[in-house]
Amino acid sequence: MESTLFTVNNVWMMICTALVFLMHLGFSLLEIGLTRQKNTINILFKNVFIISIGMILYALVGFNLMYPVSFIAGVIPDYFIDLFGLTMPENGLTAEYANGGYTYWTDFLFQGMFAATAATIVSGAVAERVKLGSFMIFTIIYVGIVYPITGSWKWGTGWLDELGFYDFAGSTLVHSVGGWAALVAVWLLGARIGKFKKDGSIGVIPGHNMPFATAGVFILWLGWFGFNGGSVLSADPAKTSLVLVTTCLAAASGGLSAFLVSLFRYKQYDLSMFLNGVLGGLVGITAGADVMTVTDSIIIGFIAGALIVLGVALIDKLKLDDPVGAIAVHLICGIWGTLAVGIFGDLSGWEQLGHQAIGVVSVGVFCLITSYAIIKTLKVTVGIRVSEEEEQEGLDIHEHGMDAYPDFRLNQH
Structure with missing residues (x-):
């Protein structure tokens, strides 16, 4: 019986790993759909690079940094103990891991998929004007070092875990980590040409393929069943089914809310708001998907x-240019979802809300400081923004020497 359970758990975790991997296709389609045709290859290249370098970095450094043998002062993972490379378990590939639930190797793959997601969030926010080389350097440092350190504070049994902070699948530890960096990057990078006009009005820069964006969101919704469902860390029927239900209902509720609030505010049935509302609901439920009721998840x-619509308006008002709404989705809804654990569900209470707030602030401060240091250094050395000519003509031609749709070329300058 134990052997059967071990196998079932391991197979479920591998299925969830595959679903999370599929989310990178979803991000790719969403980002290219909400941006212009002339930058399609550039965005796809970044997404392929992120998952490729992310897995290598997680194997060489990130996994052991995120799950260290010990901590220095309870905060910084001890770099000098088993830092580099994966460690072969004593009994090889069948080694039981995580209380006997699945293998060490399955855990590495599952956690590695999460690691790459943080940089993908930034990719969408800086789309259409960031230098590819600078973005790749940022990704290497942020995914290789910053993400594993913050993750270790909770998931690696660090100081936030000891405090009582709760983040089931990463509203803060994945989404806000990416969201804070996206905020800093957008601020330092500046807006796209034509986004904010001299008279103070906001220029509309529509995406070139809403069917792609819609397909991307449906793929992400599907992938979130692995993102949250796998975070149960077993195939436990009761826990897994509850998580899938709360995840799905929060997504549906988020989409409906965004479209209704957008309709009330702008008098239009805005598909992009509807899509980002779905994602906002998914990010919001991720911190507490396993401790919420059906009603809690819908609320x-x-x-x-609603925060998606208000957040996008706020970001525009601050003259920050986020082409895909990544800051509203991943940062604002990530903060909300983390705090919601102290307001709704099995863990709700003032003490828990305080723990959640400490987690949000501490991760936020660390990510703001580190992302600013990385991006500002790149800005004053190699530069982070392409030339005006490159931006006007498109990054695909200038940085890649090709066109995403050579047989259907459109003039979208």
Whole structure:
């Protein structure tokens, strides 16, 4: 019986790993759909690079940095103990890991998929004007070092875990980590040409393929069943089914809320708001998907959807240019979802809300400081923004020497 359970758990975790991997296709389609045709290859290249370098970095450094043998002062993972490379378990590939639930290797793959997601969030926010080389350097440092350190504070049994902070699948540890960096990057990078006009009005820069964006969101919604479902860390029927239900309902509620609030505010049935509302609901439920009731998940998703509309408006008002709404989705809804654990569900209470707030602030401060240091250094050395000519003509031609749709060339300058 134990052997059967071990196998079932391991197979479920591998299925979830595959679903999370599929999310990178979803991000790719969403990002190219919400941006212009002339930058399609550039965005796809970044997404392929992120998952490729992310897995290598996680194997060489990130996994052991995120799950260290010990901590220095309870905060910084001890770099000098088993830092580099994966460690072969004593009994090889069949080694039981995580309380006997699945193998060491399955855990590495599952956690590695999460690691790459943080940089993918930044990719969408800086689309259409960031230098590819500078973005790749940022990705290497942020995914290789910053993400594993913050993750170790909770998931690696660090100081936030000891405090009582709770983040089931990463509203803060994945989404906000990417969201804070996206905020800094957008600020230092500046807006795209034509986004904010001299008279103070906002220029509309529509995406070139809403069917792609819609397909991307449906793929992400599907992938989130692995993202949250796998975070149960077993195939436990009761826990897994509850997580899948709360995840799905929050997504549906978030989408409906965003479209309704957008309709009330702008008098239009805005598909992009609807899509980002779905994602906002998913990010919002991720911190507490396993401790919420059906009603809780619907409320959390509904509030997240409203925050998407208000968040996008706020970001525009601050003259920050986020082409895909990544800051509203991943940062604002990530913060909301993390705090929601202290307001709804099995863990709710003032003490828990305080723990959640400490987690949000501490991760936020660390990510703001580190991302600013990385991006500012790149800005004053190699530069982070392409020339005006490159931006006007498109990054695909200038940085890649090719066109995403050579047989259907459109003039979208």
